[in-house]
Amino acid sequence: MSYLYDTLADLAHLSDTHNLPMWEIVIRAEMEASGQSREAIEKEALRRIQIFKDSVVNGIEDRKRTVSGMSGGQAHVLLEHTPRLMSPTAYKALTYAIAVNEANAKMFRVVACPTAGSCGVMPGTMCAVAEELKLDDEAMLRGFFMGAGIGNVITNQACVAGAVGGCQAEVGSAAAMAAGAVVAMLEGTTKQAINAVALCLKNVLGLVCDPVGGLVEVPCVKRNGIYAVHALSAAEMAMAGLISQIPVDEVIEAMDRIGRALPSTLRETSEGGLATTETGRRIAKQLAEM
């Protein structure tokens, strides 16, 4: 019996056929493909979950600016502020995701998730949800494997690199992984997880990659925070029973097509968008003279 999958429809079908949650299919597929034991896989996943948590703490505690001076210390500012509009969970997800990306920009240890530029979304969202809803590492493992399965499908059916598909492929994929992960943490159904991914990804389509000065800072750091909240919105909608009219695998396919249609100036070359605004150019010039 094989648990290998190519699409999210495959994962959902395996989940229904075996009457097992989707994240469990992802673990079994990893065991099958790698020959590793469940214990070894869970141990490595827990090591990475610990790095998620450490990177949140590092990003909040280290208040220094980055070498470029464009970011750093903003998660701490958010932590000191009392939110007036957002729920505690959403606000914490925003704060933690920014913290992880600040840690990344300041050369702390992170887990690329699926990339370094988008490494804040899934860890920030998962850590915030676990803390606010008092969930344990079992829940974190469910989220980890669910997010990994979603990322695996997007990587192999489309792309996750900003240079190939723009930011929709990078932060967009991270948000889709986080949306599914949160549903798994809360033990939602396969249908809810699939719809969370679809609703999440549909609403990042077209997002471009235009980093100022070619660095993973502006707009990347704050964008990780914004899309952590976006992931929670999608998960909440899906758990309320809303469904995506476009099936998730077709959304992924659309994302890939849109990414490849983007001009190269908006795919991580820093030759367009925010990078070539008046201020963007001025900052890039200053960085070049550093």
Place this chain on the structure above:
Amino acid sequence: MSSIFEIIGPVMIGPSSSHTAGAARLGKMARSIFKEPIERVDLTLYGSFAKTYKGHGTDRALVGGLLGFDAEDERIRDAFKDAAEANLQYQFIESSEEGGHPNEVKFDLYSKDGHHMSIVGRSLGGGRILVTNVNNLEVEISGEDFTILTFHHDCPGVIAWVTSRLGQASVNISTMKVFRKRKHCEAVMLINTDEPVDTQVMADIQNHKSISSVMYFEPLEKAVAE
């Protein structure tokens, strides 16, 4: 389908898998190829490496790698301090020339007794790397396999001799390439294997009369931690 640890991974020092994690792995690979203790190194940076290396910490990652640090080693952040303590001298040269790839670096490594080696490598994205040139000979070393690299004289029988010696030791060859400067001149054989190769086999290969030197590398890191 990929391994889930390639999707949620690599574990790395930020901020960029290509400019930081890949740079650290290139440095570590260069150290592994050079083998001798490094006294001095010139690092020529091309393309995006040359333009953004300070903001991405590419410089610290390269030096950290040369000191033997893995891509997830937190000492990379202060690698210049460790380099000073280890008496490793380095200088960065920003090339305005086009390299063979957007993220490329050339290492000119010197040992205490003046031994020099030139190594060119690329960062391919996601932390993956490829060393493409060693001492002006084309090679392909990814740091993901067990790799044997022979520097030999291009003449009949050398390739057959090396591959049969590996076969006797039950080492399976996964991929293999042979390069040469020109006929009957310096040549390189690049062999990736599924299994590690023991020191006796390597010594036998080294002793072949047409092989001037041979190198052997293990993967830069294990795929999944024990």
